[in-house]
Amino acid sequence: MPGYRKLGRPSDQRKAILKNLTTALFVSGRIQTTEARAKEVKNIAEKLITLAIKEADNFTSKSVKVSCAKVDSKGNKLTDAKTSKNGNKYYVIDREVKTDMVSVDNPSRLHARRLMMNWVYRPKTADGKNINITDKLFDEIAPKYKGKNGGYTRIYKIGPRRGDAAEMVILELV
Structure with a gap:
């Protein structure tokens, strides 16, 4: 007997359905689906x-030197005209070196991040920007549930679906 529901699908389709539903739950906070899928x-x-x-607080910060292009007040890159040995003229972008503080994941947090990426997709917003669900889990969802042991989701039954009478539920983050 398997440790999970087969949902009447081949394994690749089943995993795709579960990834889609998990991603939708973390993006919107609530989904409507059948009871077996919700569980x-x-x-x-x-x-x-x-x-x-x-793993929310398992990272370190370090300063890193970053080389970036200089920009003017309008946001355009500044360039210099140079001449090569054989007399050709070309433009080179002026660069400046800055020091930035960057957070670096410890190995166990990196492993946790990769496990999370295995169960979610990278959705896009309406204007085409990617939403990083793993960052959302670490930065928004984890601090909200800090100090709580389980019970992060809730299932409401809303009755049978018209057509095949499958029991429909709403799954939401508490």
Whole structure:
């Protein structure tokens, strides 16, 4: 007997459905689906949130030298005209070296981030920008549930679906 529901699908389709539902849950905070799918997504989401809470503060900061192009007040890159040995003229972008503080994941947090990326897709907003769900888990969702042991999601039954009478539920983050 397997440790999960098969949902009447081949394994690749089943994993795709669960990834889509898990991503939708973390993006919008609530989804409407069948009871069997919701119970599977609930297990996955609870484990990912627990992992995010455990590894939320497991990073270090270090200063890094970054080379970037100089820009004028309009945001255009500044260039210099140069001449090569054989007399050709070309333009070179002026660069400046800055020191920035960058957060660096410790190995266990990096592993947790990769496990999370295995269960979510990279959705886009309406204007085409990518939403990073793993960052959202670490930065927004984990601090919200800090100090709470489980019970991050809730299932509401809303009755049977018209057509095949499958039990429909709403799964939401508490």
